[in-house]
Amino acid sequence: MKAYTTYHLPLDLPEGHPFPLYKYRGVAEALRGLLLLEPAPEVPKEALFLAHDPLYLERVFREGLSRKESLRLGLPFTPAFLRRALHAAGGTLMAALDALEEGLGLNLAGGTHHAFPDRAEGYSLFNDVAVAVAWLRRRGFSGRVLVLDLDAHQGNGTAVFFGQDPTVYTLSLHGERNYPLKKERSDLDVGLPDGVGDGAYLRALEEALEKAGAFRPALVFYNAGVDVLKGDRFGRLSLSLEGVAQRDLRVYRFVKEVGAALVVVMGGGYNRDPRLTVEAHAATYRLALSSLA
Incomplete structure (x- = not known):
């Protein structure tokens, strides 16, 4: 089983910046020997233009982001950052193709869900899942998709x-x-109070999955962020490592029950203890392998 990774791509960050660059190498190393690790390829620009606003993309490639836009992004815009974003999106696209062929696709990056069609936000330059779906549609895939x-x-x-x-x-x-601060409208939004622990979180997840199951998806993109862990710098929830594992197992059980293919993307994770971030992310991929591969 293969997985795509961006850990080999450098990125210079200001000293003390909270972006967890360490985790991409750490998770890849933790899974070495269990997975065939492949460098994520650069996403085809055609795929980006199928999803994102052309004027936004042309400006990004021609001149980058303004200082104001970089502040909204939360990262300085540099050629190295652009390259990583292109390869992270390429990893999700390739994982989606793998999922349709083999039932499971894995990207040890991605989950850049704050990118809008026409702007960058929250560490997200391109919306990798939206780009992958647009590419699959162009290639003739017409099945229902659950994000x-x-x-x-x-x-x-x-x-x-x-x-x-x-x-x-x-x-x-x-x-x-x-x-x-301003939430957009998903098909199903479940907002949780600060400090939610394992029990309440898993009950809310079970109810949400039951509702989503009625949609009968053929393909699921799973943004498996581990910023739900207690001690995360930005997460404000309080799950344990076991709680995150139970979350993942419920997702994989759901996927099997509905008979869908699955793509796993990394999502966020910013724990004050970097080892917990790496351990939780790596466990998500191990459980995917043991449950579905």
């Missing part, structure tokens, strides 16, 4: 991308008072 977003933050960009698409169901389970 299951269990990152601690609402997938606001994803909600906008698919807001008028009846063939894609967006489900976001997130902190109600967390970023983004």
Whole structure:
């Protein structure tokens, strides 16, 4: 089984910046020997133009982002950052093709769900899932798609991308008072109070999956953010490692029950203990292998 990774791509960050660059290498190393790790390829520009606003893309490639736009992004715009974003989106696209062929596709990056059709936001330059869906549609895939977003933050960009698409169901389970301040409308939004632990979270997830199951998706994109862990710098929820594992197992059981193919993308994770971030992410992929591969 192969997985795509961007850990080999450098990125210079200001000293003390909270972006968890360490986790991409750490997760890849934790899974080495269990998966065939392949460098994520650059996404075809044609795929980007199928999803994103052409004027936005042309400006990004021609001149980058303004200082104001970089502040909204939360990262300095550099050629290295653009390259990583292109390859992260390429990893999700390739994982989607793998999923349709083999039932499971894995990207050890991606989950950039705050990117809108015409703007960058929240560490997200391109919306990798929206780009992958657009590419699959162009290649003739017509099945129903579920975007299951269990990152601690609402997938606001994803909600906008698919807001008028009846063939894609967006489900976001997130902190109600967390970023983004202005929530967009998913097909199903489940906002949770700060500090929610394992029990309440898993009950809410079970109810949400039951509703999503009625959609009968053929393909599921799982944004498996681990910023739901207690101690995350930005997550504001309080799941344990075991709680995150139970979350993942419920998702994989759901996928088997509905008979869908699955793409797993990494999503957020910013724990004050970097080892917990790496451990939780790696466990998500191990469980996917043991449950579905």
